[in-house]
Amino acid sequence: MNTTFKCLLLATGIVSLTGYTGYAQSKKDAGGLKNWPKGTSPLEVGKKVAARFVEVPHQNFGRPTPPKTITYPEVCTWYGALTFAKESKDKGLVTQLVNRFEPLFTTEASMVPVPDHVDYCVFGAVPLELYMQTKDQRYLTMGKTIADKQWGPPEGPRVKQPESQDYYNRGLTWMTRMWIDDMFMITAVQAQAYRATGDKKYIERAAKEMVVYLDSLQKPNGLFYHAPDVPFFWGRGDGWMAVGMAELLRSLPKDNPNRARIMQGYKLMMASLLKYQAGSGMWRQLIDDAESWPETSCTGMFTFAMITGVKEGWLDKKTYEPAARKAWLGLITYIDDKGDIREVCQGTNKKNDRQYYLDRERMTGDMHGQAPVLWCATALLR
Template sequence: MNKNSILGMACLASSLILTGIASTHAQSKAADLKSWPKGSSPKEIGARIAGRFVTTPHSNFNRPGPPKVITYPESCTWYGALTFAKETRDAKLLGQLKDRFEPLFGVEAKMIPVPDHVDYSVFGAVPLELYMQTKDKKYLDLGISIADKQWGPPEGPRVKPESHEFYNKGYTWQTRLWIDDMFMITALQAQAYRATGDQKYIDRAAKEMVFYLDELQKPNGLFYHAPDVPYYWARGDGWMAVGMAELLRSVPKNNPNYQRIMKGYKDMMASLLKYQTEEGMWRQLIDKPESWPETSATGMFTFAFITGVKNGWLDKEVYGKAARKAWLKLITYINENNDITEVCEGTNKKDDLQYYLDRKRNIGDLHGQAPLLWCATALLR
């Protein structure tokens, strides 16, 4: 082989190596969850959404007039704002979120929801987060009382005959096998575990999650809105995605239910990956191309992807790229008032495709604001 041939082969090899390096760099950049264009970072976006929340009166599902009690979308947004304050070490924001809570110990005491239903009980996650950040025992006492009541003997007007059956089998009497529950129940119990270190709380949540997975998850990893409504309504599935990701952050790996939950989570994530739109969103009905891109579900699925990548459960390149694309597209739906647009209104079940396609698209609905804060927090963890 002559000198020129050797030199040519060396140049080709160098070129291939450089091309490979450039390709790897491009892939890594596409999956980067740390560096962001100006104005799109989780710290900037989270500050805008949290700032909006602390100046917003108690939410009533976009209905006129104030609510009688704290609603679950407000509880979820409050929790998200608190976790964001923690990750950013924002003492001022934490103070504002505490100030919002103080009237509940006095003049607004009646606004603390009676914890006889999953949508009311999730409120307990808020005082438990306040306790973990402030160490003020009054928050712990309130939050734990709600967490314990959820697994206590069935009582109150919402008790159904099957409530006793679930309770006797070690599940919460608030079990109803709605997919929303797997954030509402597990978030509260996981928070109780984080606040106290008492394993009974995380064991409860893990057992409950496996029950729901075994009963409701479809072979493709997704969930119908209800057993008698064969549609993959995105926000309903979003509660499952967030619930599993949030729970897996705290379930010990030696927990007997850990592997089952992880399988359910990974099966769902793999399916969601297939349905993400080219722009990065998910649709109101996940598998229906005629349905519209919806922001609350997109935020929830993005949180689940981010959390999986950050904890090493999901492939960094594949899911990191999907999460980055989703975040950058999702935040374009935030308007000048720091309200997210294209949020599906609260939806009762109905076996009618057009019913879901025609759902109202809300602006600033806390169902959509909360996932933005969860995502911002997850990106900063």
């Protein structure tokens, strides 16, 4: 057998082996939303990120000083850790999360946010989840009080603002401000109050509010500007809308008159997001800007919304399941050994300036990014 022929056989063998390995990897990665390569399963990743949450102190938007009140990113992470604990049947984790909350009834009572703003009211989602898992009435009392105040008459500094009274008179929350972030902050606590009590008034409030925001803010392509005067599709801003709609639809009764409109807005958004997903599975800081960097908090939020849609049967499985799987596998590559996720856009106000969004600091371990990972892990386990 001549050398040339030996080399040809060797080369053929290498190509064949490489082809087989690639095929095996392809088959492994085609496991839908149930079968995962070692180290990438929602159970493994969720445990790591939840354990990280338990061990870190209360965060203050990346500042070195402790916060005066519990911040909404921590609330979102706490809620995610609790739902993950439920779906993974981890009673030890539930106990740890209960212990983290207990001082808020005593020595840290001043850290419970005053419910006079959407970012403060979302806190109510945590005690309501704790009530559903422990049946401790203290949690229900606290959570319901916050949910009810959100739909009560205007309070605090905004009591004198005519628009607050106008929204209240229209049957909306007086906290309405037409920021896309609101559609998680408002709907989360109301949906939780419905889940905890079974009283439809809570979920009906949230659905009515969502329709107003969709009719006012959703663009023809299904996405949302950060604000009416800021024509940029900022990733995390749109992420709040995606998660808000998915969480609301998950519990909204099928006979609710607003369900069809919300589902329409949700599906339109999901179809648009498919077009902008990168080959890595990620979405970008500015969704439609190819020069923008892959950002983890929005990717986690969009992934959660897609996973939920596939699992609930709202989205076509053949189209969206591969996208959701690719997104999860891409997202978790950003998590380090401690359980912190990197490339999280810092807390961001609106500004009509593209460069402003591109230059935002990229945080590691910021709870804006930790929370969506836990939401995804929960959704995958449901």
